Amino acid sequence: MKTNIILNVDSYKTSHYKQYPDETTYVSSYIESRGGEYAETVFFGLQAFIKDYLCTPVTRDDIEEAASLLSAHGVPFNRDGWEYIVSQHHGKLPIEIRSVAEGLVVPTHNVLLQICNTDPNCAWLTSYMETALLRAIWYPTTVATVSRECKKVIQQYLQTTADDLSGLPFKLHDFGARGASSEETAALGGAAHLVNFQGTDTLSGILAAKRFYGEAMAGFSIPAAEHSTITCWGRARERDAYENMLNQFAQPGMTVAVVSDSYDLWHAIDNIWGDELRDKVIQSGGTLVIRPDSGDPVEVVCKTIQRLMNRFGYRVNGKGYRVLPDFIRVIQGDGVSLTMIEKILSALKHANISADNIAFGMGAELLQKVNRDTLKFAMKASATRVKAIWQDVYKDPVTDPGKRSKRGRLALIRDPAGTYQTIRLENLGTRTDLLETVYRNGDLMKTISFAQIRANATTENRHVFGDAA
Template sequence: MTDLSPANIILNADSYKASHFRQYPPETTQVSSYIEARGGEYTQTVFFGLQMFLQQYLSKPITAADIADAKAIIEAHGLPFNEAGWQHILDKHNGYLPLEIQALPEGSVVPTQTALVQVINTDPACAWLTSYIETALLRAVWYPTTVATLSWHCRQTIQHALMKTADTCDGLDFKLHDFGARGASSEESAAIGGAAHLVNFMGTDTISGLLAARRHYGAEMAGFSIPAAEHSTITAWGRDNEAAAYRNMLDAFAGPGKLVAVVSDSYDLWHAIDHIWGQELHDAVTGSGGTLVVRPDSGDPVSVVSETLERLMKVFGYHTNSKGFRVLPDCVRVIQGDGISRLSISAILAEMEQRGLSADNIAFGMGGELLQKVNRDTLNFAMKTSAVNIAGQWQDVYKDPVTDSGKRSKKGRLAVIRSQAGELQTIRETDLGNQQNLLTPVFRNGEVLQTVSFDEIRQRARQEIS
């Protein structure tokens, strides 16, 4: 049995794609398709992730071995295999896919129902190829874009809370930490989703995301973390030695300008705050010159966070900022990493505001809700064909199901413009005139035509947050 290459793009497709080369009308020479988020939970999306896919997969040619492997698998699977078509790509194009891909700049914040990507075959003998790539290309776009969008909306929520209840928005970049690596479906998912989160924040424990941002976007170090305890490193000391476990964390990691996070609910969170941190280790915390970050890890997040802050203020004090909200001293803060979602962040911050507690006191850690509890329907992503060239004539292609108008697709070759009012609009390419098309070629025939840095992506995404 032959070991199959995991990077064989021919097999990176849905099964039924294999039979589609026989299904287009005769004399079809070009097929043009686009990708959009049709709607869903958000009205704005943050486009991100295409460059990773282009570099990792489409910039590598197929080989004779890839064709042979695919032929064996697909025919044994019960489907016809387009051996002549793939051999043509190998012979005429040295194995590089004859496709042109246009895209918006990564990091763009755009309304849903805006074309993000447009793809067309460049060889008239390969009209079938445009749709064949749908499975891999759509997945490469919908997942990182959805994570980046979710993270971006969380950033907006937190920023708005800081603007209402804090003197500054300093520290916003570290207010949502990625705890999602262990809850992701694979290491590659963690890498892609982890990089997507870093578009908006700089706190992460997902090392794979750092590597993806470094490898594909030139980010030398896109995110940061701090020493932090887990339950095993606390409970290993035994319940009677809980204070010693906490003291060990301070001895090992605390100091001027340093942060250390300690999970404090292995047994009794309230006892830990009131007696261990608030009495036995009080002077060690206040005198360290750094910041202790207390982490609750159980219970109802909305009530637990506010109660934790209230109790910490009782033992460590607080000051009232210029907006009338209470703030802990710099030596202590809280991070909530259990039960965190976009909705629970809003609920926690609302409860804090009602109690007169500044958002400056809190940071959040999000795990599965960030990297795993999203799917293609979160933003109703789709890739649809909008135009075909048959015998030299372009024809509109679209779907318009009478049973679901939300699945109505766009017609014709497309362009994206910025209107005089500053809004992005998807129009027909034939209506472009002298207007600038924001869909620009990023890939053609195996070559990545332009690359963007992680810093550029971040700047583009953040300039949209008021």
């Protein structure tokens, strides 16, 4: 369903076209993270927003719909301004958006995106875009950032307790689709997670990566049981339910996950998996992943792995940590957060157990328990052109210095030491501005592939866009 961009806005924005000084011809605004829970951000989501919302011209039908609704709503409507865009620009928005490359890891307090009108008669349009544009940036960028912070922690423990990092791409699985507020939320958040990992059960995220970034298959999953498919067999036939999972899915080269705490997890491990079905698990040629789903995550995970080692044995890797046989692993999908991942991996290390044994599934903590204040995202006007003269625009509230905004037209550079700096555009000189034009006057000017976004997020020293659109 087509979205009317005129109505993708906060109500009060509709009155702002009457509030600028006379002879204001240009307004330049920027988006940044003003700090928050993490020290750096993974920029993501702009191309998806541009393709989905900004490449479709505004029509006279859009104007009529907006005029009718906003009049009944009790707020002004800039009919002349929107009619001008339709008649003079064929409905294409006369704005330019410059941004860092998606996937780039940028410390907070730096400009990530800058937007300015390109037609002097449309100075009001820049800030009108704030509602839709800021929302399009803060959410997927925050999810990509949270996911990457989890990756950093997991990687640290793998480097300490495992022989290699080969399993890292699948150590955090996205379980968040059902906990997201909408399908679009799941799509954007799910794709953001896949910037860092390749495991997901959020199909919407895979579709978003394909639709907006051209990635044929961004993530993978495996057959897995849920409580209903186990408990439908009845408690007396719990063994049969597990055996059926092995019969159906445990084949050479295949992995299957089975939730095992519907009744008594310790009985399931000691007597069913570790006794009655032990030989079948070993001889299947596949990998069985046991999923505990209740109790204190730290205690349950440690105890689960210990009991599996008692039944199936273990080896000691090159780092001196214990590892289950390759045919059996554990995934924790209940109560998982960045903090909990750290606690679990720390406890395992203390017990001389390698992080290789465990993977994590994260749901609402990944896709839903974030908000604009997680990274304190804001879009602010920083410069206007009035009577042919550019002048600084800023806020500097005495009651909250943290909300002080930047001044002037901006550029982002990286100095020889590798440090990012936001500077005034007039001070750029011969240095490279990392903000590049991605959208101008209705057209997507540069495209970036999902593979390149992943490379940018992994290799921080690179700043690369794809080919011109």
